[in-house]
Amino acid sequence: MKKIFTVCAILSGLLFFAQEAGKAGELLKNEVSKKEMESSESRKLDSRNNNSGNSSGFRKPNNQNSQNRRPANPNYQWNSNNGYAEVFVRIPEQGYFSVELADQMISNNSGKYRFFDLPSGRVPISIYDNGFLVYRTTLNVRNNSRLVLDFFTNEGLYLLDSYPLQNNYYGFNNWNDVWNNPYGNSGNIGNINYPNVMDNQTFQQFMTTMKKDAWFDDKKIAFINQQGRHAMFTSEQISVLVKDLSFDKNRVALAKSLFSKCVDKQKYFIVGDVLDFESNRRELMDFISNS
Template sequence: MKPYILLMLALLGAQLSLAQNNRSKAEVFIQIEDQGNFTVYLDDEFVGSANGRFRFYDVYNTRPTLSILQGNKRIFSTKIDLQLDQRLILNYSLRRGLQFYKELSIYKDRQYALNDFDDYSNNFNTGIVPPTKPRPTENSKAFNDLSILIKKESFDDDKIKLIQAYVAYNDLSTIQVAILLKSIINDDKKLSLAKSLTPAISDIQNYYTLKESFTFISTKDNFINFLNSRPKPRAEQGSSLAADFEQLKSAVKREAFDDDKTKLIQAAFQNKSLSTGHMDVLLRLYTFEDKALICAKWAYRYVNDQQNYFTLKDVFKYKTNQDALLDFISKR
């Protein structure tokens, strides 16, 4: 009898162990954008990180408490809702708080399918097994609510107050700002608003395109001059404009005067770096070579492949301009 009981206990233990291993679970990954000493808690489990990325595996509670500490001070705490067999990826910053980034299925074809943070591993990132479509962000709903409230306001100042209250806790894209500026009648107030929104823009590399949102040439010039004089944040330096280059090229092509082309290019360089190949295309849009040469000299310090800059010699037809560019490069 005793051996039988021991056998039954052993089988029961094995079944419980198997059940535990087969339980559905979730994962929670968090990226903190700010610099500092942060610790993240998910219920009673905590994780530290040197690179701002915090990973929680094997999460069984579908409504855990997420807490963030800076040093010994708790700066954020909330309940989050999880879907089993899903990895929830969140972003946090002191300014914007907690934001949804992405949700991915942990398993594909009964195999673990994810990389070490925010995408599928190579074997599963294919057209045969497509990634899960992220759910809409709260920001889009909040922006729609903002647009509805603005339509109810009659005066520019009241509309601007609403927008400024919104950006205290939300970011905006350049396209969203363009929509908001259409609701403002006075060009000077448009300009003031566009300038004040700069810190809240999620795609600052495209912000120069708002030039077309203004009615008067003087306001357009004022806006571009503001972007050109704006300090370049460290986080923006060295990143590539490749994805937005066609948009820049089209904007430069629309300008009738070479000086205005240069201002647009300078505004783009304030937020992203270009390559020599990009400059080759842009300089060929100029009417006068001496204006193109001025732009080429200005842009040299910002390109990400200065070793190739000498090839821009072929952009110029006149030998005096070719020599001037090469002399300029040799003295750097």
């Protein structure tokens, strides 16, 4: 009986924190006009290369008139240095989609589209469903960073987060974790090997630096939110951070803000235990229930 109860509790926890389309990230505006979507001629994927104009600044394939003619003096780019960035797009729906980003295009039915060696700046992105244009917008790509996005045909394109790239460290153990983490689903429930989470030594250094540089609650909260933007925490680590504050109202505010950064939300009740007042513990639990 105890085993059955435990299994039911785990399954209910997984359902409670399950992902939902349009519930995470920043929605990026669809720039495809109604006329484009209704026009079969402009919607066709193959027609994208027939346009003579190209004001985007990105390379386009040669048109039919020049396919059989090689340039006498080709322009080589031996040391092109426009920056380096990555963009990861996931389409969790079943179907055959194509994603065009700058001068790169990926088509498959796996739902994962990973673009490397991208220049920094404003980069156009277009999404096709079975060859028909359904979404277009512009991404602001930064050098040495990775943008992670989710696309839903009924909801739109969502920018989940931006991660710094340093020393070719990808910061995850599983490809799915790249997209699952912003929803709070690390994919490693029951396993302490969470991606992007601070190890004990790094967390101790984090605490030492915070106590040295920030003396008051407002400074500590600002330090945690700034330095921990691209890190994940365990419930135990968050409870330590929350407990270090002086006033209970500030503890509640920090506990709420760090809930989305927690990798083991099923244990978040230990964060509420460090609050002094029962009313604040109820406030935190109500916040979690509605998140």
